[in-house]
Amino acid sequence: METETLLLNMGPVHPSTHGVLRFKLRMDGEIIRDCQIVMGYLHRGTEKLGEMNTYIQFIPYTDRLDYISAMPNNYAYVKAVEELAGIEVPQRAEYIRVLVMELNRIVNHLVLMGSLLLDLGASTMIMWGFRERETALQLYEMLCGARMTFNYIKPGGVREDLPEGFIPKLNEFIKDMEKRIVDYDELVNGNEIFLMRTKNIGVISAEEAINCGMTGPSMRGSGVDYDIRKLEPYSIYPDLDFKACMRRECDTYARYMVRLDEIRESLHILKQIIDTIPAGKTVSSQRYGMAPNTGEPSAVRSYFPRIFTPPPGEVYSRIEAPKGELGFYIASDGTTKPYRVKIRSHAFCNLVALPKMVVGLKIPDLVAAFGTFDIVLGDLDR
Amino acid sequence: MMTANAYELIISILKALNIFEPINNIFQKLGMEYVLKIIIVLVVIAILLVFVLLTVMFLTWLERKVFAVVQSRYGPMVTGPRGLLQPIADGIKLLGKEDIIPATADRWIFTLAPFIVFVSVFLVFIPLPFGKSLIISDLKVGLLYIIAISAVAPISILLAGWASNNKYSLLGAIRAVAQDISYTIPLALAAIAVVVFVGSLSMVDIVNYQGGYWFEIIPKWFIFLQPLGFILFLIAGIAEMGRIPFDFQESEQELVAGFFTEYSGMKFALFFLAEYAHLFAVSGIIVTVFLGGWNGPVLPFLPIQLTSLIYFLIKTYAVIFFTMWLRATVPRMRIDQLLNLGWKIMIPMALLNLLVAAFVMTAGVI
Numbered sequence: 001m002e003t004e005t006l007l008l009n010m011g012p013v014h015p016s017t018h019g020v021l022r023f024k025l026r027m028d029g030e031i032i033r034d035c036q037i038v039m040g041y042l043h044r045g046t047e048k049l050g051e052m053n054t055y056i057q058f059i060p061y062t063d064r065l066d067y068i069s070a071m072p073n074n075y076a077y078v079k080a081v082e083e084l085a086g087i088e089v090p091q092r093a094e095y096i097r098v099l100v101m102e103l104n105r106i107v108n109h110l111v112l113m114g115s116l117l118l119d120l121g122a123s124t125m126i127m128w129g130f131r132e133r134e135t136a137l138q139l140y141e142m143l144c145g146a147r148m149t150f151n152y153i154k155p156g157g158v159r160e161d162l163p164e165g166f167i168p169k170l171n172e173f174i175k176d177m178e179k180r181i182v183d184y185d186e187l188v189n190g191n192e193i194f195l196m197r198t199k200n201i202g203v204i205s206a207e208e209a210i211n212c213g214m215t216g217p218s219m220r221g222s223g224v225d226y227d228i229r230k231l232e233p234y235s236i237y238p239d240l241d242f243k244a245c246m247r248r249e250c251d252t253y254a255r256y257m258v259r260l261d262e263i264r265e266s267l268h269i270l271k272q273i274i275d276t277i278p279a280g281k282t283v284s285s286q287r288y289g290m291a292p293n294t295g296e297p298s299a300v301r302s303y304f305p306r307i308f309t310p311p312p313g314e315v316y317s318r319i320e321a322p323k324g325e326l327g328f329y330i331a332s333d334g335t336t337k338p339y340r341v342k343i344r345s346h347a348f349c350n351l352v353a354l355p356k357m358v359v360g361l362k363i364p365d366l367v368a369a370f371g372t373f374d375i376v377l378g379d380l381d382r
Numbered sequence: 383m384m385t386a387n388a389y390e391l392i393i394s395i396l397k398a399l400n401i402f403e404p405i406n407n408i409f410q411k412l413g414m415e416y417v418l419k420i421i422i423v424l425v426v427i428a429i430l431l432v433f434v435l436l437t438v439m440f441l442t443w444l445e446r447k448v449f450a451v452v453q454s455r456y457g458p459m460v461t462g463p464r465g466l467l468q469p470i471a472d473g474i475k476l477l478g479k480e481d482i483i484p485a486t487a488d489r490w491i492f493t494l495a496p497f498i499v500f501v502s503v504f505l506v507f508i509p510l511p512f513g514k515s516l517i518i519s520d521l522k523v524g525l526l527y528i529i530a531i532s533a534v535a536p537i538s539i540l541l542a543g544w545a546s547n548n549k550y551s552l553l554g555a556i557r558a559v560a561q562d563i564s565y566t567i568p569l570a571l572a573a574i575a576v577v578v579f580v581g582s583l584s585m586v587d588i589v590n591y592q593g594g595y596w597f598e599i600i601p602k603w604f605i606f607l608q609p610l611g612f613i614l615f616l617i618a619g620i621a622e623m624g625r626i627p628f629d630f631q632e633s634e635q636e637l638v639a640g641f642f643t644e645y646s647g648m649k650f651a652l653f654f655l656a657e658y659a660h661l662f663a664v665s666g667i668i669v670t671v672f673l674g675g676w677n678g679p680v681l682p683f684l685p686i687q688l689t690s691l692i693y694f695l696i697k698t699y700a701v702i703f704f705t706m707w708l709r710a711t712v713p714r715m716r717i718d719q720l721l722n723l724g725w726k727i728m729i730p731m732a733l734l735n736l737l738v739a740a741f742v743m744t745a746g747v748i
Contacts (some may be wrong), residue, residue, distance in 0.1 A: 006549060008549050008550075014638060016636065030553065030557075030717065030718075035439060119631070120713035120714060121627070121712075121713045122625050122626075122711065122713035122714075123449070123453070124452055124453050124710050124711060125712065127453035127455060128453070128454070129455065131454055191711075191712060193627055193713050193714075193715055194712075194713050196713070196715065196716070196719055197713055197714075197716060197719075223437070248547060274432030309690050327610050360741060362716060362717070362718065363553075363636045363637070364714070364717070365716070366638055366717045
């Protein structure tokens with residue numbers, strides 16, 4: 001019998017493309033024969049904006065890249081600037097940075113777990129995830145007044161010290177999460193339908209994952225032990241006791257479970273930071289590119305210039321963001337604005353692997369496999 | 383006084399109130415007795431329609447509330463006490479919506495489909511006993527009739543999906559039909575096992591059969607006699623309703639809204655109402671066939687019609703709550719997994735169940 005393939009346009013307005021992403025699918029009934037990803041619907045020219053603003057002015061723009069986890073974006077950019085200009089950061093500031101970033105990792109993974117289960121048709125997990133996320137967002141609100149776009153980390157340190165009552169509330173959050181995570185585990189491993197929907201779906205081998213340039217939890221689900229916190233330790237990560245979570249099943253289930261394990265590891269890191277955080281300043285007292293400081297800056301909030309000029313040169317700096325490797329390339333020509341900013345986005349690089357995974361599967365499997373990529377369109381299209 | 387159905391019940395109530403005779407005399411003088419009959423039948427149908435519509439409205443509210451409790455939120459709270467008037471607000475909103483028919487759609491079929499599904503779901507209620515004598519018509523082929531009428535709804539879904547001229551709608555419609563074919567069979571087979579015991583297809587006979595007690599405590603419900611049959615019937619029933627984990631005709635995360643993607647306004651509302659009416663109908667059938675129908679301990683001072691209605695509603699809402707709870711907890715299966723479950727597991731199990739039932743019956747154990 002002669003049959004025709006069906007061209008199905010999934011997106012840019014579709015409930016489960018997580019924003020304005022578009023798939024061009026060639027379908028044989030329900031089976032996907034070809035998948036093309038069309039992106040760019042949310043292109044805002046963030047990289048160009050980087051060239052038009054001063055080094056400090058660009059930090060709020062990085063919040064809007066991956067708005068689910070904005071702290072690591074802040075940090076990745078600030079780290080690149082600091083490396084470029086050679087700015088030293090006080091130890092307490094580094095501890096606070098890692099604290100907020102690990103907290104953001106938990107928030108990010110909660111949102112991912114919720115949205116993945118919602119994509120599979122189970123609507124409860126997203127409410128549970130957002131319930132816990134709310135506490136974390138309140139913590140951020142205490143810290144910097146913002147809930148999603150923080151603009152908190154700045155060259156030389158962080159904007160504010162930890163406020164009063166932050167650590168007790170964080171302790172409560174950790175205790176609460178440790179209880180909740182048991183529920184999440186049961187919701188997943190105790191649910192036959194979830195296992196049916198995710199096991200052996202969207203399989204990508206370790207070799208293919210490397211060839212596609214995947215990073216982060218999506219890649220560690222394929223059994224590649226690749227965590228920049230371990231490979232190229234930055235900040236205070238060398239002093240912390242944690243392990244890079246990895247699974248060898250290579251499927252959607254493995255990628256989900258890596259996230260669940262990472263929440264546990266992040267909680268472990270948070271506890272260590274609470275125990276060992278040193279006292280001191282939260283901003284560097286270096287007066288960069290200005291006359292040497294004569295007096296000791298006042299108390300904790302020390303001065304750091306708003307405009308500074310790093311020496312000409314270029315730097316590429318990368319961190320392990322919750323979704324994968326996030327890199328910033330900055331070229332400086334010795335003025336107050338960068339000559340070029342290039343963002344290596346995790347979503348963009350990871351998504352290359354999706355068409356390889358889904359050919360031969362069905363639409364529900366595409367939704368499930370795509371859900372574990374954990375993309376945010378703000379980051380994908382930049 | 384024994385009455386067989388709602389029509390006779392109304393006449394007997396009128397007689398008890400001593401107003402039937404004068405009214406009847408008036409119509410007899412005019413030589414139009416049949417007009418009175420038609421009026422009473424219309425009243426019965428109107429009561430059923432209003433009752434089912436109110437139940438459906440209540441169910442949409444209940445579903446939101448059950449969801450909210452599972453997900454630790456409040457649900458609707460603003461419209462009326464505890465948000466009870468939310469369904470009315472929804473209805474008004476949907477009435478005010480523009481009725482859009484896509485330019486490329488098949489206008490006639492597109493308009494017709496929601497009415498077919500709505501009517502077919504309402505027809506299911508005809509042989510369903512809501513309580514003692516609270517039945518429109520005790521058909522001798524009641525169970526067969528229900529299964530047959532349920533098979534009309536997928537046709538209208540296919541019509542809706544095809545007429546919309548939308549790829550998502552078409553995929554949703556194809557899924558709905560595949561699903562319905564593979565689930566009506568285990569549904570019917572599980573029901574036949576019950577019929578083997580009762581020896582009748584009439585819903586009233588099925589309820590009456592479950593009236594007594596074993597050892598004075600265990601009610602003679604078919605759930606205890608046919609546990610496997612009950613589970614099969616429940617799963618097939620949920621698949622028949624098209625609810626999570628089997629809501630493939632919609633599956634909004636994959637197919638936007640499935641077969642009613644292109645529908646808006648009142649046409650959408652008809653699909654929506656039909657969905658909840660179907661939920662109520664299938665739950666009622668499950669209760670009637672497996673959970674003893676309207677049977678329950680006799681209460682003094684209250685007419686049996688009223689107590690039986692209360693028992694029926696309590697049991698039905700228990701089943702409805704279970705399906706809502708299920709919907710709030712589990713993910714959706716995949717269409718091929720569902721078909722595998724239907725053809726490879728449930729049909730053989732249902733046949734086995736039927737075989738055992740036949741053996742038990744012929745051996746004369748019960």
